[in-house]
Amino acid sequence: NAGVTQTPKFRILKIGQSMTLQCAQDMNHNYMYWYRQDPGMGLKLIYYSVGAGITDKGEVPNGYNVSRSTTEDFPLRLELAAPSQTSVYFCASSLTDEKLFFGSGTQLSVL
Amino acid sequence: GQNIDQPTEMTATEGAIVQINCTYQTSGFNGLFWYQQHAGEAPTFLSYNVLDGLEEKGRFSSFLSRSKGYSYLLLKELQMKDSASYLCAVRARGGFKTIFGAGTRLFVKA
Numbered sequence: 001n002a003g004v005t006q007t008p009k010f011r012i013l014k015i016g017q018s019m020t021l022q023c024a025q026d027m028n029h030n031y032m033y034w035y036r037q038d039p040g041m042g043l044k045l046i047y048y049s050v051g052a053g054i055t056d057k058g059e060v061p062n063g064y065n066v067s068r069s070t071t072e073d074f075p076l077r078l079e080l081a082a083p084s085q086t087s088v089y090f091c092a093s094s095l096t097d098e099k100l101f102f103g104s105g106t107q108l109s110v111l
Numbered sequence: 112g113q114n115i116d117q118p119t120e121m122t123a124t125e126g127a128i129v130q131i132n133c134t135y136q137t138s139g140f141n142g143l144f145w146y147q148q149h150a151g152e153a154p155t156f157l158s159y160n161v162l163d164g165l166e167e168k169g170r171f172s173s174f175l176s177r178s179k180g181y182s183y184l185l186l187k188e189l190q191m192k193d194s195a196s197y198l199c200a201v202r203a204r205g206g207f208k209t210i211f212g213a214g215t216r217l218f219v220k221a
């Protein structure tokens with residue numbers, strides 16, 4: 001079992017560029033989440049999904065979009081990248097309301 | 112809305128006991144989690160409390176008082192490898208969101 005897999009691990013973007021952070025889980029979890037973590041801070045919820053075709057906004061959704069076409073995949077799209085989006089991004093999944101399993105993270109810098 | 116407070120940093124000595132507190136205010140409550148996060152790594156699950164009381168799991172214990180909006184994580188027999196951030200997180204009732212506090216950085220010294 002790979003668990004939760006995130007790609008890429010590192011990325012540098014220029015202001016205004018777009019990119020997609022990939023997230024896949026092989027645990028057949030219904031719930032998936034995207035968090036961002038700024039240096040020395042806790043995790044802020046960006047978007048979450050409770051199943052294929054269902055997504056909802058978290059605490060800090062502005063500047064991001066998500067889709068959930070399959071149970072396994074939950075990509076996060078950044079349009080028009082801004083320096084404020086420099087952060088570490090974590091994808092997570094869970095079985096109903098149980099503990100979260102996290103991916104290894106994507107370190108993103110927008111310059 | 113939801114608000115979660117925990118101390119920013121704590122320092123303790125190897126072999127000692129440390130208690131990390133967390134207070135929360137939520138519009139509904141469906142459980143409280145503690146996660147451990149080593150620098151540069153992803154958070155990993157430590158404990159989950161739904162009902163009031165103490166849950167013990169080896170060197171780690173977690174306590175919850177729903178009426179007071181209060182939890183603590185107790186770490187016994189501290190080891191150097193326990194140096195990490197400890198994140199308190201709350202799941203609101205009727206929702207699927209898990210909201211995290213800012214985390215407490217614990218430094219264990221020899």
